[in-house]
Amino acid sequence: xxxxxxxxxxxxxxxxxxxVTPAEVAASIATSLAKKAISATVNGAHWDxxxxxxxxxxxxxxxxxxxxxxxxxxxxxxxxIMARAVQxxxxxxxxxxxxxxxNGWFYDFDRQEPFTPEDLGQIExxxxxxxxxxxxxxxxxxxxxxxxxxxxxxxxxxxxELVNRIPEDEDLRMYWHGxxxxxxxxxxxxxxxxxxxxxxxxxxVAGAYFLGDSSRPMLQRIYGVAFKNRKDLKAWETMMExxxxxxxxxxxxxxxxxxxxxxxxxxxxxxxxxxxxxxxxQDYMRRMQEVDGYVEVNTPxxxxxKLWEKSGHWDxxxxxxxxxxxxxxxxxxxxxxxxxxxxxxxxVQVFNSGLKSYRDLPLRMAEFGSCARYEPSGALHGIMRxxxxxxxxxxxxxxxxxxxxxTKKFIEFLAKIYADLGFHNWTIKLSTRPEKRIGSEESWDxxxxxxxxxxxxxxxxxxxxEGEGAFYGPKLEFTLTDAIGRQWQxxxxxxxxxxxxRLSATYIGADxxxxxxxxxxxxxxxxxxxxxxxxxxxHAGKLPFWLAPRQVVVASIVSEADGYVDEVVAAxxxxxxxxxxxxxxxxxxxxxxEHSLGKVPVILAIGAREVExxxxxxxxxxxxxxxxxxxxDIVAQLKDEAQAPxxx
RNA sequence: GCUGCAGUAGCUCAGUGGUAGAGCACUCCCUUGGUAAGGGAGAGGUCGGAAGUUCAAUCCUUCUCUGCAGCACCA
Numbered sequence: 001x002x003x004x005x006x007x008x009x010x011x012x013x014x015x016x017x018x019x020v021t022p023a024e025v026a027a028s029i030a031t032s033l034a035k036k037a038i039s040a041t042v043n044g045a046h047w048d049x050x051x052x053x054x055x056x057x058x059x060x061x062x063x064x065x066x067x068x069x070x071x072x073x074x075x076x077x078x079x080x081i082m083a084r085a086v087q088x089x090x091x092x093x094x095x096x097x098x099x100x101x102x103n104g105w106f107y108d109f110d111r112q113e114p115f116t117p118e119d120l121g122q123i124e125x126x127x128x129x130x131x132x133x134x135x136x137x138x139x140x141x142x143x144x145x146x147x148x149x150x151x152x153x154x155x156x157x158x159x160x161e162l163v164n165r166i167p168e169d170e171d172l173r174m175y176w177h178g179x180x181x182x183x184x185x186x187x188x189x190x191x192x193x194x195x196x197x198x199x200x201x202x203x204x205v206a207g208a209y210f211l212g213d214s215s216r217p218m219l220q221r222i223y224g225v226a227f228k229n230r231k232d233l234k235a236w237e238t239m240m241e242x243x244x245x246x247x248x249x250x251x252x253x254x255x256x257x258x259x260x261x262x263x264x265x266x267x268x269x270x271x272x273x274x275x276x277x278x279x280x281x282q283d284y285m286r287r288m289q290e291v292d293g294y295v296e297v298n299t300p301x302x303x304x305x306k307l308w309e310k311s312g313h314w315d316x317x318x319x320x321x322x323x324x325x326x327x328x329x330x331x332x333x334x335x336x337x338x339x340x341x342x343x344x345x346x347x348v349q350v351f352n353s354g355l356k357s358y359r360d361l362p363l364r365m366a367e368f369g370s371c372a373r374y375e376p377s378g379a380l381h382g383i384m385r386x387x388x389x390x391x392x393x394x395x396x397x398x399x400x401x402x403x404x405x406x407t408k409k410f411i412e413f414l415a416k417i418y419a420d421l422g423f424h425n426w427t428i429k430l431s432t433r434p435e436k437r438i439g440s441e442e443s444w445d446x447x448x449x450x451x452x453x454x455x456x457x458x459x460x461x462x463x464x465x466e467g468e469g470a471f472y473g474p475k476l477e478f479t480l481t482d483a484i485g486r487q488w489q490x491x492x493x494x495x496x497x498x499x500x501x502r503l504s505a506t507y508i509g510a511d512x513x514x515x516x517x518x519x520x521x522x523x524x525x526x527x528x529x530x531x532x533x534x535x536x537x538x539h540a541g542k543l544p545f546w547l548a549p550r551q552v553v554v555a556s557i558v559s560e561a562d563g564y565v566d567e568v569v570a571a572x573x574x575x576x577x578x579x580x581x582x583x584x585x586x587x588x589x590x591x592x593x594e595h596s597l598g599k600v601p602v603i604l605a606i607g608a609r610e611v612e613x614x615x616x617x618x619x620x621x622x623x624x625x626x627x628x629x630x631x632x633d634i635v636a637q638l639k640d641e642a643q644a645p646x647x648x
Numbered sequence: 649g650c651u652g653c654a655g656u657a658g659c660u661c662a663g664u665g666g667u668a669g670a671g672c673a674c675u676c677c678c679u680u681g682g683u684a685a686g687g688g689a690g691a692g693g694u695c696g697g698a699a700g701u702u703c704a705a706u707c708c709u710u711c712u713c714u715g716c717a718g719c720a721c722c723a
């Protein structure tokens with residue numbers, strides 16, 4: 001038998017017979033290591049303790065101390081253990097797939113009865129039994145025919161389908177956890193007892209389609225989370241509670257920002273507080289765009305289907321459009337209109353109105369465009385995914401040669417805005433040509449390069465998303481990460497030569513002939529509604545002073561102070577600070593509590609002493625201390641703080 | 649849109665086949681209190697909507713609307 005040489009992390013090498021397994025290697029080092037080993041890393045690949053090694057390699061034996069392999073194995077083995085538990089309790093349930101995901105795993109089952117929360121408890125108990133049984137994990141490579149025969153005998157139709165989907169040149173690997181069998185790539189732990197029995201939890205059940213195919217019947221997916229120990233599980237639970245506290249739907253109610261009701265699903269009733277955030281943000285964006293050379297337009301909401309037919313939306317986007325039938329007074333047939341789902345076709349109409357010269361380009365046309373899209377009911381989510389929203393939309397009409405410079409300019413514009421709004425952690429993705437596309441290869445080459453070069457010129461790295469571009473052109477996506485690590489795609493820039501073509505947009509070139517402009521669709525915030533939702537969650541409701549809908553509450557401690565309270569409020573309002581008086585017959589404790597819960601950034605308490613000295617006792621949200629400041633000073637200070645970042 | 653779960657006072661929730669209850673919020677009264685809930689009283693709901701079963705429905709059945717979680721969707 002031939003020999004191979006294995007090199008350990010400390011640099012030492014040893015020779016073994018070819019086909020040696022990591023289990024044997026570990027045993028050759030120390031019995032204790034063989035016992036606590038969970039897997040190996042062989043030439044960078046995650047390797048099962050039972051898989052043979054046939055050539056010289058670098059090898060490291062992993063234990064529970066190695067976080068990455070440990071968590072992957074724990075979660076992956078739990079997926080199998082859960083499926084085994086389910087089939088032990090309900091033998092008729094069919095198994096499908098169960099991958100590791102996020103902080104845990106899921107497994108999809110085909111079962112007539114829905115799983116109930118009580119079922120989850122029962123499954124969890126059974127899983128703990130399996131873990132305590134410390135059943136060995138075994139693996140073998142099987143032939144296709146044997147595997148299919150096996151699954152036919154065991155009546156597991158989904159597994160047969162999965163076997164048939166595995167490429168011919170790939171090994172079919174079968175795993176056993178005790179007597180329970182599953183088709184699986186591996187690797188796995190050495191035995192079920194290596195899973196920490198107190199570090200996991202089944203979280204919820206939800207429907208999911210087999211292999212994501214919505215034309216097929218829905219399966220039941222059970223989700224679980226798992227960690228190395230009880231402490232980490234608790235930490236995860238605490239984090240989830242924190243995230244729930246930031247939920248913009250909850251904070252929106254508590255801060256009286258907006259509400260939604262069933263007569264207008266997916267649309268927002270903005271209350272005064274919420275609308276103040278909205279208009280403050282919009283005013284800021286309007287100033288920024290003017291400085292950056294945009295012109296602002298406004299276009300119709302309800303537009304005849306003829307335009308949507310020309311733009312292509314009628315054929316490609318109709319199911320997402322609100323269609324409106326209108327009885328024309330003097331016409332027998334009904335006119336059919338649609339609420340605009342996008343602003344671009346209307347902007348081309350503005351562009352087309354009057355001859356444009358090459359001297360007009362690039363023409364940056366912005367609109368805070370109210371759009372309506374009939375989003376599927378299941379997609380709606382608070383103010384983040386709605387049916388009526390307003391984009392900070394703009395279309396840059398330009399020549400091919402201007403694409404790169406305009407893109408660079410836009411990235412710098414967007415970076416400034418994200419920084420002003422407190423987001424410093426964001427990335428760019430470049431989506432390239434998809435399989436179904438129009439336009440020549442040369443033009444795709446050119447435009448993809450222009451976008452990439454623009455990113456570099458602006459000083460930003462980007463990640464490529466192969467084949468994710470629109471059918472007419474590539475795009476950049478700007479994704480920001482919030483305070484608790486969630487990612488949001490907000491900004492976008494898409495190159496579109498198609499719509500100008502369809503809607504016959506032209507300009508007169510230097511040569512006196514007509515030419516076709518290119519359109520860059522671009523947005524920074526995406527939609528005001530969604531972005532405000534992100535802002536609320538990012539700040540847990542404690543918005544920066546300039547964006548806070550209620551900035552200052554001036555609260556009396558005794559009623560003798562009421563007159564001076566009004567004076568303080570008036571002085572603040574006179575310099576543009578949003579201030580209100582609280583002269584209610586309540587104790588200062590009560591008022592402080594209420595306004596703190598209402599996320600008011602500054603509370604100014606006024607008692608007899610402050611009246612006497614013409615001062616205020618200031619308290620900042622989140623701080624327990626107070627400070628006494630003269631009226632003039634606090635007015636000057638808050639006036640400055642209330643300025644939007646671009647005006648400071 | 650699909651699967652599952654849910655809908656009772658402004659909010660958070662309890663509850664029963666015989667036309668409903670708590671805490672907070674609200675209104676009024678007492679209290680003028682120094683930085684996260686002072687005390688008392690009162691008002692407030694055709695129990696998401698429609699139909700059905702029943703002597704009787706908030707409760708059981710069906711349909712429907714809306715929300716929540718996930719899937720699918722996201723030019």
